Amino acid sequence: xxxxxxxxxxxxxxxxxxxxxxxxxxxxxxxxxxxxxxxxxxxxxxxxxxxxxxxxxxxxxxxxxxxxxxxxxxxxxxxxxxxxxxxxxxxxxxxxxxxxxxxxxxxxxxxxxxxxxxxxxxxxxxxxxxxx
Amino acid sequence: xxxxxxxxxxxxxxxxxxxxxxxxxxxxxxxxxxxxxxxxxxxxxxxxxxxxxxxxxxxxxxxxxxxxxxxxxxxxxxxxxxxxxxxxxxxxxxxxxxxxxxxxxxxxxxxxxxxxxxxxxxxxxxxxxxxxxxxxxxxxxxxxxxxxxxxxxxxxxxxxxxxxxxxxxxxxxxxxxxxxxxxxxxxxxxxxxxxxxxxxxxxxxxxxxxxxxxxxxxxxxxxxxxxxxxxxxxxxxxxxxxxxxxxxxxxxxxxxxxxxxxxxxxxxxxxxxxxx
Numbered sequence: 464x465x466x467x468x469x470x471x472x473x474x475x476x477x478x479x480x481x482x483x484x485x486x487x488x489x490x491x492x493x494x495x496x497x498x499x500x501x502x503x504x505x506x507x508x509x510x511x512x513x514x515x516x517x518x519x520x521x522x523x524x525x526x527x528x529x530x531x532x533x534x535x536x537x538x539x540x541x542x543x544x545x546x547x548x549x550x551x552x553x554x555x556x557x558x559x560x561x562x563x564x565x566x567x568x569x570x571x572x573x574x575x576x577x578x579x580x581x582x583x584x585x586x587x588x589x590x591x592x593x594x595x
Numbered sequence: 596x597x598x599x600x601x602x603x604x605x606x607x608x609x610x611x612x613x614x615x616x617x618x619x620x621x622x623x624x625x626x627x628x629x630x631x632x633x634x635x636x637x638x639x640x641x642x643x644x645x646x647x648x649x650x651x652x653x654x655x656x657x658x659x660x661x662x663x664x665x666x667x668x669x670x671x672x673x674x675x676x677x678x679x680x681x682x683x684x685x686x687x688x689x690x691x692x693x694x695x696x697x698x699x700x701x702x703x704x705x706x707x708x709x710x711x712x713x714x715x716x717x718x719x720x721x722x723x724x725x726x727x728x729x730x731x732x733x734x735x736x737x738x739x740x741x742x743x744x745x746x747x748x749x750x751x752x753x754x755x756x757x758x759x760x761x762x763x764x765x766x767x768x769x770x771x772x773x774x775x776x777x778x779x780x781x782x783x784x785x786x787x788x789x790x791x792x793x794x795x796x797x798x799x800x801x802x803x804x805x806x807x808x809x810x811x812x813x814x815x816x817x818x819x820x821x822x823x824x825x826x827x828x829x830x831x832x833x834x835x836x837x838x839x840x841x842x843x844x845x846x847x848x849x850x851x852x853x854x855x856x857x858x859x860x861x862x863x864x865x866x867x868x869x870x871x
Contacts, residue, residue: 474666475673478603482610483673486680493709494646500702501639538636538703566635568700595636595833 504567508535508594512544512587515572527585528574533565539592540564546575549584559590609663610681613719616662617682618689620718620755621711625689629762633832634707635699641831646709653678653716656751659744659865662722674720682715683708714758717751721864745813745862746820752861753821753854757828760853767834770845778845785821785848785855790814792859817858818851825850 516528531544542562548555558575565571624630653675657665662678665671686708690696696704760766773781794810825847829835835843 475670476603476606477598478606478610479670479673479677482606482677482680484676486676486678486683489683490646490650490676490679493705494643496702496705497639497646497709498643501643504639504702540632540636564632564635566699566703566706569635569703570698595632 504536506536508533508537508539508565508567508592510534510542510544510565510589514585517583517585523578525577525579526574527577528572529585529587530570530572531562531565532570533567536567538564538566538569538595540595542592543590544573545588545590547586547588548577548579549586550581554586555579564595606663609723610677612722613662613678613681614685616722617678617685617712617715617719620721621682621686621715622689623759624714624762625686625693625711627762629764630711631695631707633762634710635703637706637710637831638833639702639706641833642706642709645713645831649713649716650675652751652754653720655747656717656720659748660721660723662720675716678716678719679712681719682712685719686711686715714755717755721751742813742816746816748861748865749817749858750820750824752857752859752864753817753824753851754828754857755861756857757821757825757850757854761825761828761832761834761850766829766846766850769849770842773845773849775841775845778848781852782848785852786814786818789817789821789855789859793817793862796859796862818855821851821854821858822847825854 511532511534513530513532514527515530516526518526518528520526527546529546531542533539540563542565544560544562545557546560547557556577556579558577560573560575562571562573654668654671657671657674657678661671661674663674665674687696690707690711695707699707770778790810790813793813794807797810826835829843829846829850834846838846
């Protein structure tokens, strides 16, 4: 290393080394992680639904909150979900819900509003989605 | 390596300036719904390529602008990474404040932050140009620009404005709605604005401004850069996928309109540049 270069190195504040090093580490981790996901995540999207709450509201409706989880490896947009209230084996009221985006391995919250206060079981059905 | 307090405090002030620059430049994107979705759905290989290509660009930008004075290539590389770090932290804080960091996979979170921190890093490195507290310091670009530097500066401005507009659906809608003659008119208007802006800047900064033909040549070169960068940005956002060639070209021309304004504005911010 020449004397000039040594001088230049000496002029670099410690904080610059720390921030530059941390930034470099984050940069390469994110690029590497993104590349790895780009090359390995090739499976289709798949969905799991979980009811998180059923609440009777003062206006006479019943709101059923649920989680949509994309357990697949591809993100989707415009996901359409049909939520059906079950009266025993019989299908009751149905609501079609549109979910804008669900990233891979991620969840989104949604709520369906029904006017039938009796049924206790809920069925979820994936109708369609778009690949972004 | 300096461990004395005043030197590190000066750098910390530069970092704070970089954070503010990142915030101002990336806030419109952070408040754009399409960007939230795009972070989760972007093609991972395109994102990795764009991030990788951004590194030499940020290093060069640190040389031409930067959030603190630099003296060597190593200094510029360190500042480029520091700008990335500051941008990442800024985007994380703002997105958390906007309740956009929710139950999502690490992949989606990384995508969201990476997509936003790319334009934010540009803002961080332009911070010195916006909030320079050393009015007596001679702008570095005036001394070292040259043709390549001038094109680079225009490219950064074009890229920045294109990144702000490209995620929205409007570019596609405009491209669908316009007649090819209107697309040609947009291209001519963009080019004319760029040429006139470059001429106005040189008239202001140079004692001996070049001839109109020189500015026309520079304008064509700059507009070429705007077209190429607009094509790349549209490809990055997946807006060229499955498109017919004519539709794709019209989208590129539409996006190159704000890009050429950005290119002219960047030259205005950086001031005149002498030929080398």
